[in-house]
Amino acid sequence: MKTRTIERTRLVPHTVDGVTEMVLDREQIEVPAPPRDWDHIVRTAVTIGAIILVTASLAWTTASIGDLLSAVTIAAVAYAAAVAFDASWIMCMGVEWLLRYDPERAQVARRAGRWALAVSMGAVFAHGYLIADTWVIGAVGAVVSALAKGGWSMAMRVHARPLDPRTQQWVTARRAKVDGQLAMIPIRRELQRGQALVDAERRSLGGTPEENGSAIPEAPGTPEPTSEDPDPKVSPIRSGRVTTQEAVRNAWDSGIRDPEAVLRTVRNATGKQVPQSSVDRYLRALRVGA
Incomplete structure (x- = not known):
């Protein structure tokens, strides 16, 4: 059985010159080592691989589309604009992950991500076709973005925790109540500023309430004089x-x-x-x- 060494601390009495104080006593002990969690290791590897794919796709798409756009504008502006092509579907996937427990809203981000991916792949295909004058290079270059999105989608599925229909309805009802309370915060602030x-x-x-259009009721009758x-x-x-x-x-x-x-x-x-x-x-x- 494999073991591992850990440090254990505890308070023990210690007396010096007749005065006792509680001090920390440290000792090294051997405890059984837990078995290796291969599921966690694989999950971590999949996540790291997806991040690498997305990073490579962003770099490749930026270089390809930036080179294509540099024919009509300066290079700095061309490459800056090229970042938007892959960054758009990457952002949509981030929104999809944040809304993973709200299927209806996540569906909108999923569709937008697919359209953004199609536009990005089309731009990369156009660059490869125009530069090399062959559709094969353009198609291979365009597939890079698709592979990156597919890898990230698989990583999201690994980390996802699907809810059964009843639990999903419960979460939706609770979220609606909390969202209503959150929405009232800026509304109350706006009303208070207006008031x-x-x-x-x-x-x-400084006129009377009738002159100012005020809805403030009139003050009560004249109070009795006091001392x-x-x-x-x-x-x-x-x-x-x-x-x-x-x-x-x-x-x-x-x-x-x-x-x-x-x-x-x-x-x-x-x-x-x-x-x-x-x-x-x-x-x-x-x-x-x-």
Whole structure:
């Protein structure tokens, strides 16, 4: 039986000068070695082989189509554009892998990948036929991309975990609920941004809700005066219906002259944390006019 050496650590008491502490004790032990997992080895080899095929196909297609396009444009642009031919079906296969548990959406990526592969093979065939003046070289060159896609498709099948019909329906139902919640996140953000713009426009106009087209209900009736009010004889102005300047004017007309009392009245009237400097500026204008 094959064995392998591993290191095992454990806490043991250790005493020095009468003081005991728990310290780590390390020891090397021999344990039975697990049998070699040939399935995992083969699966890894298939994946590596598929990656090599795709890389070789991308390089070959880029070189062939880049050489073909360089006849009508500069080489740098031609080879950059040539990358798109194989990169398109490679990207479609990546999308197909991500959507492997959503067959309906994966089918769209699978069809798009086949069309992209056909276009890429046609361009490589055209390059070989025009350069060598024989269809054999063009066909052989075009098959490279097909072999790479086939190898990658086989690797995907090795790693795939098919679901039975009932489990697939359960996954689809759960995904639909979660996708709905995710979709509502940007929708709520958009609605909140729009509502914030409406509120800002309404505050800037400073008119009544009827004048601004507001759907905000009117504030409740005038509350009873309390001992905390600056002047019990003055009825508070309804919140959200006046601007800061109008609120200061109303407080002035009501006989309120103390800046702090005016500030409290203005804040109650506008429903905003109006700064003292704004109230003082309007009060100075009213004193000059008086």
